[in-house]
Amino acid sequence: MSLFDKIAAGEEKISVVGLGYVGMPIAVAFARKTKVIGFDLNEDKINIYRSGADPTKEVGDEVVKNTTVEFTADPARLKEARFHIVAVPTPVNGDHTPDLSPIKGASRILGQNLTKGSVVVFESTVYPGVTEETCVPILEKESGLTCGTDFKIGYSPERINPGDQVHRLETIVKIVAGMDDETLDIIAGVYEMVVEAGIYRADSIKVAEAAKVIENCQRDINIAFMNELSIIFNRLGIDTKSVLEAAGTKWNFLKFAPGLVGGHCIGIDPYYLTYKAEEAGYHSQIILAGRRINDDMGKYVAESLVKNLIKADIPVKPAKIAIMGFTFKENCPDTRNTKVVDIYKELIEYGICPIVIDPQADAVEAKQLYGIDFADMADIKDMDAVIIAVAHEQFAALSKEEIDGFFHAGSKKKVFVDLKGLFHRSEFSGSDYLYWRL
Helix, strand or coil, X not given: CCHHHHHHCCCCEEEEECCCCCHHHHHHHHHCCCCEEEECCCHHHXXXXXXXXXXXXXXXXHHHHHCCCEEECCHHHHHHEEEEEXXXXXXXXXXXXXXXXXXXXXXXXXXXXXXCCEEEEECCCCCCCHHHHHHHHHHHHHHCCCECCCEEEEECCCCCCCCCCCCCHHHCCEEEEECCHHHHHHHHHHHHCCCCCCEEEXXXXXXXXXXXXXXXXXXXXXXXXXHHHHHHHHHHCCCHHHHHHHHCCCCCCCCCCCCCCCCCCCCCHHHHHHHHHHXXXXXXXXXXXXXXXXXXXXXXXXXXXXXXXXXXXXXXXCCCEEXXXXXXXXXXXCCCCCCHHHHHHHHHHCCCCCEEECCCCCHHHHHHHHCCCCECHHHCCCECEEEECCCCHHHHCCCHHHHHCCECCCCCCEEEEECCCCCCHHHHCCCCEEEECC
């Protein structure tokens, strides 16, 4: 009986190391088919999951409440599993170099609890070579076992899209790679248990690592192009959204839009590839140019808002401004690496102290990471300017009358910044509004 057969029969367990936005959906999905140990070092997080709550909102409280995942913060429990999935974050340092400390730490913990005959699959986004050249030596050192003889490794890049209830683990084609054909068969078989969209077998682990990292590089570059177009068209007095809608009528026009690029994928992953390219003696031009444009968009938005305040004859320093939305994307509680904070910080530089409202965001996380306390929707009144920074469904449902109510009743000009173009420009084209969007 192969390891896959034993897992399918419930005779061997799967462990998922790291229970965040990526690991939690994986653990829950596999628990519908077999026995799963869900491990995370954060005991508070484990206790929340055990209580039946889902702070990530990726699977929902009801699913967490009823799942058979064995949640634990005890590393020794990993010894009970023979198939391990590592799904920890891979951020960057302040100088944009890869921060491999989470994946190295996970490898150390897993290595200390690794048993013979195990398969370890990494899902974290990395540059080509990390799995075999960085993680394997740690696993071997901590376990005293030999890779290829005592345990096998593979790579299957995550493709979770936080907040997206359509493109889920089960509905996205899964890339899998193994160190040899036997390992690849086991990994493919295990993931086929839950992935309905099918499996793609990559030629090698490095190919799979590279495929993942360029997915987000491609999106980053395309969004950077849209952001650059937005800057150009705003200078020319042309509405960017209208231009894109017109161009989008061509069958092969790529439908991207300008915006803030945050989160722990698109705004991070390109730096992993450019770092590896530098090691190989090549200095990236297109990828880093795109990164520079996207990283500067928060500052650009704040500067544009200040220009509109001046145009409306509103004094800048005492201006009352509300920023609606703080997460890195819509309908998601995650505030890590949000670029909305760049708008906030830039406005502070102008002597403006904006209030921030976000009914979807993790308020505790925002306070810990940024020192920002959220206001309530009821606090948005007598404003000089309002920025809708994130396209949360609650904001998209606002009526013109509700938005009118956010401003001073006697305002001659209401400065309204609708970053994502949620509303029709024509609704706010009257003499009492200055409407601006990317």
